[in-house]
Amino acid sequence: MNAEKIAKHPRLSAFTCVRDYAHTSNELMRLFTWLDRWHWVILALAAPLLLFPSPSRSFAMLVVPGLWLGGMLARRRPLRRTPLNLALLILALMVLVSLYATYDIAQSLSKIAGMVLAFGVYFVMARKARRFIGWWASALVFAATSLGIAVFALVSVQWGAKLPIIGSLVARLTPRIVGLPGAESGVSANELAGALVWSIPLFVALTLALCTRRAAVREMLGNFRTWFALLALGGATLFTLAILVLTQSRGGYLGLAVGLAAMGFVVASSRWRAVMLAGGIVILIAGIIWLRADVTATPDETASALSAESVVSTWDGRTEVWSRAIYGIQDFPFTGMGMNTFRRVVHVLYPLFLVGPDFDLAHAHNEFLQAALDLGVPGLIAFLALYLGAGAMLWMIWSHAGATLPDARVLRAVVLGLGAGLLAHAVYGMTDAVTLGSKPGVLFWMMLGLIAGLYQQMTRDRLGRWYDWFGNARAVPPSSPESLR
Numbered sequence: 001m002n003a004e005k006i007a008k009h010p011r012l013s014a015f016t017c018v019r020d021y022a023h024t025s026n027e028l029m030r031l032f033t034w035l036d037r038w039h040w041v042i043l044a045l046a047a048p049l050l051l052f053p054s055p056s057r058s059f060a061m062l063v064v065p066g067l068w069l070g071g072m073l074a075r076r077r078p079l080r081r082t083p084l085n086l087a088l089l090i091l092a093l094m095v096l097v098s099l100y101a102t103y104d105i106a107q108s109l110s111k112i113a114g115m116v117l118a119f120g121v122y123f124v125m126a127r128k129a130r131r132f133i134g135w136w137a138s139a140l141v142f143a144a145t146s147l148g149i150a151v152f153a154l155v156s157v158q159w160g161a162k163l164p165i166i167g168s169l170v171a172r173l174t175p176r177i178v179g180l181p182g183a184e185s186g187v188s189a190n191e192l193a194g195a196l197v198w199s200i201p202l203f204v205a206l207t208l209a210l211c212t213r214r215a216a217v218r219e220m221l222g223n224f225r226t227w228f229a230l231l232a233l234g235g236a237t238l239f240t241l242a243i244l245v246l247t248q249s250r251g252g253y254l255g256l257a258v259g260l261a262a263m264g265f266v267v268a269s270s271r272w273r274a275v276m277l278a279g280g281i282v283i284l285i286a287g288i289i290w291l292r293a294d295v296t297a298t299p300d301e302t303a304s305a306l307s308a309e310s311v312v313s314t315w316d317g318r319t320e321v322w323s324r325a326i327y328g329i330q331d332f333p334f335t336g337m338g339m340n341t342f343r344r345v346v347h348v349l350y351p352l353f354l355v356g357p358d359f360d361l362a363h364a365h366n367e368f369l370q371a372a373l374d375l376g377v378p379g380l381i382a383f384l385a386l387y388l389g390a391g392a393m394l395w396m397i398w399s400h401a402g403a404t405l406p407d408a409r410v411l412r413a414v415v416l417g418l419g420a421g422l423l424a425h426a427v428y429g430m431t432d433a434v435t436l437g438s439k440p441g442v443l444f445w446m447m448l449g450l451i452a453g454l455y456q457q458m459t460r461d462r463l464g465r466w467y468d469w470f471g472n473a474r475a476v477p478p479s480s481p482e483s484l485r
Contacts, residue, residue: 029073029074032070032073032074033074035067035070035074036067036070036071036074036075039067039070039071039124040124040128042063042067043063043064043067043117043120043121043124046060046063046064046117047117049113050063050113050114050116050117051113051114051117051439053109053110053113054109055106055109058109058113060113061112061113061116063120064116064117064119064120067120068123079123080123080126080127080130080452080456082126082452082455082456083389083392083393083452083455084122084385084386084389084390084448084452086385087382087383087385087386087389088119088122088382088386090378090379090381090382090385091115091375091379091382091383091386091436092115092119093378094336094375094376094378094379094382095112095115095339095375097335097336097375097376098112098335098336098338098339098374098375098376098379099112099338100335101332101335101336101337101338101376102337102338102339102341103337103338103341103344103345104338104341107338107340107341107344108338108339108340108341110340110437111339111340111374111435111436111437111438112339112437113437114436114437114438114439114441114442115339115436115437117442118436118437118441118442118444118445119445121442121445121446121449122445122446122448122449122452123449124449125138125141125142125445125446125448125449125450125452125453126448126449126452126453126456127453128449128453129449129450129452129453129454129456129457130453130456130457130460130462131457131462132457132462132465132466132469134453135450135453135454135457138446138449138450138453139450141446142199142202142443142446142447142450143199143203143233143236145442145443145446146195146196146198146199146203146236146240146443147236147239147240149192149195149196149440149443150192150196150239150240150243152187153187153192153243154243156187157187157188157189157192157247158187158188158189159189159246159247159248160189160248166245166246166248188362189246189247189248189249190247190249190251190252190432191432191433191434191438191440192243192247192249192440193244193247193249193251193252193253193428193432194249194251194252194255194425194428194429194432194433194434194440195434195440195441195443196240196243196244196247196252197244197252197255197256197259197421197424197425197428198421198422198424198425198443198444198447199240199421199443200237200240200241200244200256200259200421200424201256201259201260201263201416201417201418201420201421201424202414202417202418202420202421203233203236203237203240203417204237204260204263204417205263205413205414205416205417205420206233206410206413206414206417207230207233207234207237208413209409209410209413209414209470210229210230210233210410211230212409213409213410213470214226214230216469216470216471217229217469217470220469244256249428249432250431251427251428251430251431251432252428252432254427254428255423255424255425255426255427255428255429256424257283258280258284258423258424258427259420259421259423259424259427260420260424261276261280261283262419262420262423263416263417263420264276265277265280266416267416312354312355312359312361312365316354317354317355318365318431320352320353320354321352321361321364321365322364322365322366322369324346324350324352324364325342325364325366325369325370325372325373326369327349327350328342328345328346328349328350328373329369329372329373329377331349332373332376333376333377334376334377334378335376336372336373336374336375336376336379337373337374338374339374339375339436339437340374340435340437342361342363342364342370342373342374343360343361343362343363346361347361362435363433363435364433365431365432365433366429366430366431366432366433367426367428367429367430367432367433367434367435368380368383368384368429368430370433370435370436371383371436374435374436374437375436379436383436386448387422387426390418390422390447390448390451391419391422393451393452393454393455394415394418394419394451394454396455396458397411397415397454397455397458397463398412398415400458400463401415401458401463401466404463404464405463405464405466405467405471406467406471407467407470407471408463408466408467409470410466410469410470411463411466411470414454415454418447418450418451418454421447422447425444
C-alpha cells in the first residue's frame with residue numbers, strides 16, 4: 001500500500017501506526033525479557049569494570065540500575081522483596097549523600113562502584129537462591145569465589161612476619177601481581193583473612209553434614225559424584241584454612257575460633273555447653289591478651305622498634321586509630337566524610353602520634369567505625385541492620401526447619417555455617433576491616449543473598465526439598481537433641 005492510499009484513508013493509516021507500535025513494543029518486551037533472563041551474566045560481565053573502575057569506565061555503574069529497570073518492564077517488579085531491602089535503601093541513599101561529603105569523587109570512586117556491584121550481587125543471589133537448585137548453584141558460585149580469592153592470594157598478598165614460625169614459611173612468598181588499584185604493593189593479608197572467615201565456617205559445616213548424609217546423597221547423585229563432592233568440599237575447607245593460617249591475622253584467628261565455637265555450642269548437649277562456656281571465657285581472655293601483645297611496651301619504645309605498619313598492628317596503635325575515627329564521626333555524623341577518604345583526611349585533620357603522615361592508613365581498623373566514617377551514623381545503622389536482619393532470618397529458618405522437617409540436619413548445618421561466618425567476621429571486624437565497597441567484600445553480599453534466598457524458600461514452603469535430598473529413612477523426631485547434631 002503506497003503513501004497516497006494511506007493518506008486517503010486516515011483510519012487505515014492510524015491502524016497501521018498502532019500495528020507498527022504494537023510490533024515494536026513486542027520486540028522491546030522480548031528484549032527486556034531476554035535481558036532479565038540473563039541478568040546474572042550481564043552483571044558478571046560488568047563486574048570487572050566495577051571492581052577496577054576509572055572515570056572513563058564509570059558508565060558501568062549504570063548496568064545495575066539498568067537491569068533493575070529491565071526487570072520492572074519485563075516482570076512488573078524490579079527487585080525481590082527481602083527483609084533487608086529497607087537497610088539496603090538507606091545504604092544506597094547514604095552512598096549518594098557521600099558524593100556530596102567527599103572531598104574528591106575520584107578518591108571515592110572505587111568504593112562507590114564496589115557498592116553498586118554489591119547491591120547487584122545481593123539481589124541476583126537472593127533471586128536465584130529462592131529455589132533449592134538455584135540455592136546450591138549460588139552456593140557453588142560463593143565457594144568458587146572464596147577459593148579464587150584464596151588462590152589469588154598466593155601471588156598477590158604482601159605476607160608479613162608477625163609469628164616467627166609462620167613468618168619464616170611465607171618469607172619466600174613475594175607478591176608477583178602488584179600494582180592493582182588500591183593494593184599497589186600487594187593485597188593486605190589482614191583483609192584476606194577477613195574475607196576467608198566468611199566462608200570457612202560454611203565449608204566446615206557442609207563437610208561434616210554431608211559426611212553424615214552421604215548415603216542419602218549417594219542415592220541422588222551416585223557414588224562417584226558423591227565422593228567427588230565430598231573430596232572437593234573437604235579440600236576447599238583445608239585449603240582456605242591453610243591460607244588463613246598463613247595470613248597471621250590475629251583478628252582472623254580469633255574470629256574463626258569464636259565462629260566455630262558458636263557452632264559447637266549450638267549443637268552440643270547442656271553438659272558440654274557449660275564446659276564450652278567456661279573454656280570460651282578463658283580463650284577469650286587469652287585472645288584479648290594476645291591482641292594486646294605489646295601491652296607492656298611504651299608507645300615510644302614501640303614506635304622506635306617497629307615499622308609504621310607494625311605499630312598500627314599493636315594495641316596502642318589500634319586505640320589511637322580508633323580515637324581518630326571517633327573524632328571523624330563526631331565531626332561528620334550525618335553525612336560521613338566520604339567513602340575511602342579517611343586514609344587522607346586523618347593525616348590532615350587528626351594527625352597521629354605513633355605513625356607519620358606518609359603512612360597510608362587504609363581504614364579505621366574497625367569495620368563499624370569505618371562504616372560510620374564512610375556513610376555517617378545512618379549508614380552505620382543500616383549496616384548493623386544487615387547483620388541483625390540476617391541473624392533474624394537464620395533464626396526463623398532454624399526454628400521452622402526443626403518444626404516442619406523430620407530430618408533437617410543438612411539445612412541446619414547450612415544455617416549454622418552462614419551464621420557462624422557472619423559472627424566470625426563481626427568479631428574480626430572489631431579490630432580490622434573489610435570496608436564497604438571493597439573487592440573481597442563481595443563475599444559478604446553473596447552470603448546475605450544466600451540467607452535471603454533460604455528465607456524465601458521458608459516463606460513459600462519450599463524447604464521440603466532439603467528433606468527429599470538429604471533426609472534419612474531413620475530420621476529422629478525434630479524435638480530430639482540428635483536432630484540438631
